[in-house]
Amino acid sequence: MRSLTVLALFLALLFSACGPKEDPAWQAFLACTEGSCIEEALDVRDALLRDPAAMLVTMDGMAELGDDRAIGWLFILRDSVLGNPAYAPVAQRSAERDSLLRTLEPFLENGQTSGEMATALVTELRTLNFTEEEVGTGDAFLPIGGTYQLGDNVETTGSKQLAVQRTSFDTLHFSLELVNGPPAYNQGTMEGYATLTGSNTYQYRTTEFGDEGCTLEFLFSEGKATVRTLAGTPPTCGFGNGVVADGAYTVVNHQDPFLSGADSLALAQFQGEWVAEDDPLSGILLKDGIFSMRYEGQSLEEAPYVYHPRCPADCAPAGDFGCLALYGQDVVCYALVSSGPAQLELSMVGGRGNTLRYRRVQ
Incomplete structure (x- = not known):
């Protein structure tokens, strides 16, 4: 009897050592009990994009036990991030949703339990519709400078x-x-x-x-x-x-008539079409006072923009750095991390601090 107990304990320890381990981002999300948990939800999103198979198994295992926090995570991501105009321009949110869909869709027909979880997540993500009215094109947002x-x-x-x-x-x-x-x-x-x-x-x-x-x-x-x-x-x-x-x-x-000569030259470098380094289907176009978010060659969102050598209070926070301010339904600003004839790096002011890297389309 005693030997059986020891054997059971050994097998439990062996399974614990060799079995799948939960991603730290998922553990942090489960531990989040105060605040909106948005940052933790975003970290889970990143983990899902890195290793979708492992994350789907983890989420499905909790669902099998009657724990609905996987769907709770998705609701936070849907309502506070992807469906929230204050989080980012509609083009960026639409692109983030599409990235998740492309990652999850290969798991829909695999016949495994992860397919059930993938189906549930994809179904919810597909309910997000980014309407033309939200994109903010038309007479309300003109390049007036x-x-x-x-x-x-x-x-x-x-x-x-x-x-x-x-x-x-x-x-x-x-x-x-x-x-x-x-x-x-x-x-x-x-x-x-x-x-x-x-x-x-x-x-x-x-x-x-x-x-x-x-x-x-x-x-x-x-x-x-x-x-x-x-x-x-x-x-x-x-x-x-x-x-x-x-x-x-x-x-x-539509050139800025009040910029100094040096700032005018800096602004001239930004003009043209750029493609994202991490996604060749995504890019931006800066032309005739319009900042256009593009995907697969199509414009997803357009807004007039102004280059400010010193980022204004509209950008919240203001700062002693150059930025591009987009004046649409809301003011969205991108700090200029680095720029040159062939490369452009932007970071959303007040965002998560990640850098968007682009290269000029030849």
């Missing part, structure tokens, strides 16, 4: 030039250079910061040249900037006789 022109012949019709760029989600830095035509060639200049008042609409008011003041409105549409004087006269706006800023200006380019 750049230089706009109205008339270009001072000798005949005069010339009006408007330079603009966002400094934050609701603030626009602008500069006006106005020259009337003959015979007087009266001129006017103005520079300031206009405030967002409606969809693609900004207003600026100054009383620098009189108590009556001057109020200008800037309305942006596709390729156009319409300026209207809402209050004031040429003198109270600081302009010469008969000079007004009003008119429909046409975009010349």
